[in-house]
Amino acid sequence: MTHGTSQENITVQASPNLALIKYWGKSDVEKNLPATPSIGITLKNLTTTTTVARSEKDSVVVNDIPVDIERFTPFFDSLREYFDSKDCFSCYSRNNFPTSAGLASSSSGFAALAFGAGKLLDPGVSLDIISGLARIGSASAARAVFGGFVSFPSHAEHADKIHEEHFWPELRIVVVEISKTAKTISSRGAMERARLTSPFYREWCLDSEKIFPKALSALANKDLESLGPFIRSSYLKMFATMFSSEPPILYWKPESLVAIRCCEEMRLKSIGAWETMDAGAQVKIFCLEKDVSKITQVIKEALPHVGILISEPGPGPKEILQKTV
Numbered sequence: 001m002t003h004g005t006s007q008e009n010i011t012v013q014a015s016p017n018l019a020l021i022k023y024w025g026k027s028d029v030e031k032n033l034p035a036t037p038s039i040g041i042t043l044k045n046l047t048t049t050t051t052v053a054r055s056e057k058d059s060v061v062v063n064d065i066p067v068d069i070e071r072f073t074p075f076f077d078s079l080r081e082y083f084d085s086k087d088c089f090s091c092y093s094r095n096n097f098p099t100s101a102g103l104a105s106s107s108s109g110f111a112a113l114a115f116g117a118g119k120l121l122d123p124g125v126s127l128d129i130i131s132g133l134a135r136i137g138s139a140s141a142a143r144a145v146f147g148g149f150v151s152f153p154s155h156a157e158h159a160d161k162i163h164e165e166h167f168w169p170e171l172r173i174v175v176v177e178i179s180k181t182a183k184t185i186s187s188r189g190a191m192e193r194a195r196l197t198s199p200f201y202r203e204w205c206l207d208s209e210k211i212f213p214k215a216l217s218a219l220a221n222k223d224l225e226s227l228g229p230f231i232r233s234s235y236l237k238m239f240a241t242m243f244s245s246e247p248p249i250l251y252w253k254p255e256s257l258v259a260i261r262c263c264e265e266m267r268l269k270s271i272g273a274w275e276t277m278d279a280g281a282q283v284k285i286f287c288l289e290k291d292v293s294k295i296t297q298v299i300k301e302a303l304p305h306v307g308i309l310i311s312e313p314g315p316g317p318k319e320i321l322q323k324t325v
């Protein structure tokens, strides 16, 4: 199917999708299908801006640094196969937040890339198709193709939007930037190691299936008190597979644990601060707008040197007017 446009380039802005319920592990490594179901929120204010242009060969530059194209080859090959195209693309991408540091930059990066290249090849292409293509690059990117609240069932080819971005207007995400340095092991490598070596991996997959429908229903009710324990359970069980891998994977820094304990203490004082972490040292706290200033104050007192960003559910990828890159 060829729908090619004459448009030569496109600039897209996309945001990372942060998981409340985690994807961790692949049921099909080649197709990059998730072994566990996940639920995530696309975050406002954190953005990846990517210009995709038709070119002689594929190339990707992130924050002015050319990246190893091998990481992108399965994505570009799947894109060409789906659209029956021979086109290659050069891509320039810039994040306004730390890259490869556990802030889901690969989710916004591949979402922007799939949206941009997909729209160049067929302006009418559906978001489900774009989500499936983004998944080849990074499974969490399949979620970042949609704004608002997004689910991604295990073994599925694409994610699904469950609630639009303004569904829960009081919800906020306090991002505690513990470290700006890139992680030493990619989430891809870490989840494969967990799958192959953690004695808890199978249980993790089974347990995630049990949590998923309960979390979906707590979310549908906008009930943070019920949703919070599922958020906590999901990330801690995910890390249990990392701590029990061979060799173990340790993304946490001492400050991560300080932030976790702050949340625990706040909950004892009836402040709904529910933290999560990804493949990195950063801690992200889900809470309600009314508690943001208290939570920020507690974290700043305990960790005066960390950066704090406040986010909320935001929109999916969109084409923007091209700036000079």
Ligand code: PMV
Residues within 6 Å of the ligand: 017, 018, 019, 021, 022, 023, 024, 038, 104, 106, 107, 138, 139, 140, 141, 187, 188, 277, 278, 279
């Ligand atoms: O999509 P990847 O390969 O970057 O993996 C993301 C994994 C987590 O961020 C830890 C969890 C998630 O669901 O986003």
